[in-house]
Amino acid sequence: MRVHGGGAPVLLSSIVWRRGEERHRAFDILNAKDQASTSARIQDSYNGLRVFSGAPDVSCGRFTYWIMAQTNSGGQGTNGVADESPNMIVYRKMEEVIAHMQDEKNGIPIRTVKSFLTKIPSVFSGSEIVQWMIKNLDIEDQVEALHLGTLMAAHGYFFPISDHVLTLKDDGTFYRFQTPYFWPSNCWEPENTDYAVYLCKRTMQNKARLELADYEAESLARLQRAFARKWEFIFMQAEAQAKVDKKRDKIERKILDSQERAFWDVHRPVPGCVNTTEVDIKKSSRMKNPHKTRKSVYGLQNDIRTHSPTHTPAPEAKQPTEEELQEQIAFWQLQLDRHRLKMSKVAESLLGYTEQYIEYDPFLTPPDPSNPWISDDATLWELEASKEPGQQRVKRWAFGIDEVLKDPVGREQFLKFLESEFSSENLRFWLAVQELKKRPIREVPTRVQEIWQEFLAPGAPSAINVDSKSYDKTTQNVKDPGRYAFEDAQEHIYKLMKSDSYSRFIRSSAYQELLQAKKKKSKNLF
Structure with missing residues (x-):
């Protein structure tokens, strides 16, 4: 052509x-x-x-x-x-x-x-x-x-x-x-x-x-x-x-x-x-068959063809009153004012988290020392037996307070630091509540009273500082003791440690010396 x-x-x-x-x-x-x-x-x-x-x-x-x-x-x-x-x-x-x-x-x-x-x-x-x-x-x-x-x-x-x-x-x-x-x-x-x-x-x-x-x-x-x-x-x-x-x-x-x-x-x-x-296929279906409905098991009306020989007509929609409309407007205004993260911020946070933990992911970074279950290197077992944390382990404590609390050695070092400042009662209370949640149900009432007498009762030997709202709620919960009786007080203490004690621990000379000591040991090995 x-x-x-x-x-x-x-x-x-x-x-x-x-x-x-x-x-x-x-x-x-x-x-x-x-x-x-x-x-x-x-x-x-x-x-x-x-x-x-x-x-x-x-x-x-x-x-x-x-x-x-x-x-x-x-x-x-x-x-x-x-x-x-x-x-x-x-x-x-x-x-x-x-x-x-x-x-x-x-x-x-x-x-x-x-x-x-x-x-x-x-x-x-x-x-x-x-x-x-x-x-x-x-x-x-x-x-x-x-x-x-x-x-x-x-x-x-x-x-x-x-x-x-x-x-x-x-x-x-x-x-x-x-x-x-x-x-x-x-x-x-x-x-x-x-x-x-x-x-x-x-x-x-x-x-x-x-x-x-x-x-x-x-x-x-x-x-x-x-x-x-x-x-x-x-x-x-x-x-x-x-x-x-x-x-x-x-x-x-x-x-x-x-x-x-x-x-x-x-x-x-x-x-x-x-x-x-x-x-929209749903809108088109509703317009073509506005009266075709079926009665749901849960009382809902669906705009689709019924499988039963009888059809149940849809009930007439009730017109909302002025008060109901005002309530709906107030509800949606409240939803608009809610704080929501932008997708760009969420993606940035995920990327930052991935980059921070990349050296701890064995799929992305070969572990050092290597996994003794898939290699002939027994260095990991030796480090575990010595109960001395490696450099990566100590470095990870600085990521957040959760990393310290979930590591047994980290909790031990954190407790030593707080004892040196005469403020270990907060961490001991938090650990006691965590241990309470794992107790058998028959031991829970007794353990609740022990924790109450040690940390929250008037004249307690290791009294902790909680706000009045958490204290009142905990007082009511102790009357009917359960595993989560101290949930509000524990959350309040966690926030206090996160904002105050933890930051001082990371900046302390004890943590820095521990981190530098592990670095020197790793250099001497090579």
């Missing part, structure tokens, strides 16, 4: 692949000159720029959208099912807002921005969208306006001219309205072959604004492998479209390129972004 330049007719190949089919449909041979006059064009109501209304010009080779519209049974269909789908209901609401945005008098002002050696036609800023929504949609909160605008941008009704991520920013970022032909309400279902033609055409146009992003380049390579047998035909079709695009007016071509890019950003979104064209 050849594409002739100049005044020769242009051979445009429009192709539709069905899943599971291995043959091509017949090619449509169109004359570019004869067909150029058939597509209707209208003047853009904003700055005189020409845009398409209805199907795009077939002679321009602007993709195979017009074929897909025919194969999709005319978009919305004749039975009205598509019109009543959950997505179509949302689309109609959004398009009503977009129509008001594009109003000549009260809409968002569209302008051409002059940049260095170039012009940016038919754009508006993100802050103008937010201000228009606050003014015209009875929205008081700027965050709510930004959220609503982001949802509309994610559906492709307007888009940033220099970013693949369809989101709204309340700043000077430039946006452009999408042509109605590319709106999602037209029920587009583009195939991967169409996406391959689009990406291949982008690679033929040597312009910085048309360079493929990293994820697009990966998609192109993947599609090239998948359609290796048909790639020559895809390449020729993309080449034909690229040549015809060059004949367009510069400003018009710039606008159409951005609109086509935004169309694919909706249907083939950036990794990590939500695909807004997907239909």
Whole structure:
């Protein structure tokens, strides 16, 4: 297949692949000159720029959208099912807002921005969208306006001219309205072959604004492998479209390129972004069968076909009262105010934890000394018999108080340090409560009284300092003794040791001498 330049007719190949089919449909041979006059064009109501209304010009080779519209049974269909789908209901609401945005008098002002050696036609800023929504949609909160605008941008009704991520920013970022032909309400279902033609055409146009992003380049390579047998035909079709695009007016071509890019950003979104064209199967099922319910074993109503011969009608939903609505609002406001960690912070914390413990993971770092169960080295047994902690073991105590408390040698060294400061009662109480939790149930009441008399009773020989709330709660628990009678007091003492005693232990000369002694021994061994 050849594409002739100049005044020769242009051979445009429009192709539709069905899943599971291995043959091509017949090619449509169109004359570019004869067909150029058939597509209707209208003047853009904003700055005189020409845009398409209805199907795009077939002679321009602007993709195979017009074929897909025919194969999709005319978009919305004749039975009205598509019109009543959950997505179509949302689309109609959004398009009503977009129509008001594009109003000549009260809409968002569209302008051409002059940049260095170039012009940016038919754009508006993100802050103008937010201000228009606050003014015209009875929205008081700027965050709510930004959220609503982001949802509309994610559906492709307007888009940033220099970013693949369809989101709204309340700043000077430039946006452009999408042509109605590319709106999602037209029920587009583009195939991967169409996406391959689009990406291949982008690679033929040597312009910085048309360079493929990293994820697009990966998609192109993947599609090239998948359609290796048909790639020559895809390449020729993309080449034909690229040549015809060059004949367009510069400003018009710039606008159409951005609109086509935004169309694919909706249907083939950036990794990590939500695909807004997907239909929620649960919502569709509820709309098609609103009265089909079955009675659950637990008294719940499910919107699915019942397996029993009788159907139980769903009870009518009770309208919430004003007080109930106020309670719900207060509840959700409380949820919004809750402190939540960002995913970036969580990932950073996990990476830090992994890097800190990497030398203690035998799967990542060979242990030193080696495991005597899988090697002939008995050094580990010798170190265990000497009851002297190794350098790695002592170093690990500085990671946190939990590392000290779960290591028997660490607890012993920590207790010696506290005894030197005459403040060992906190650790002894904590250890006694831990030991209580492992006692047989018949010994628990006696041991509870012993701990109470030693640490918490008036005039106790090793009295500990706890707050009044924990003391009152513990006093009530001791009347009905159990393994967890001292839970509140133990938690309070743990926090005290973590914030005070432990930090002093790590900074103490006793710990530093222990750490340095182990380092010297390890050096002498080598």
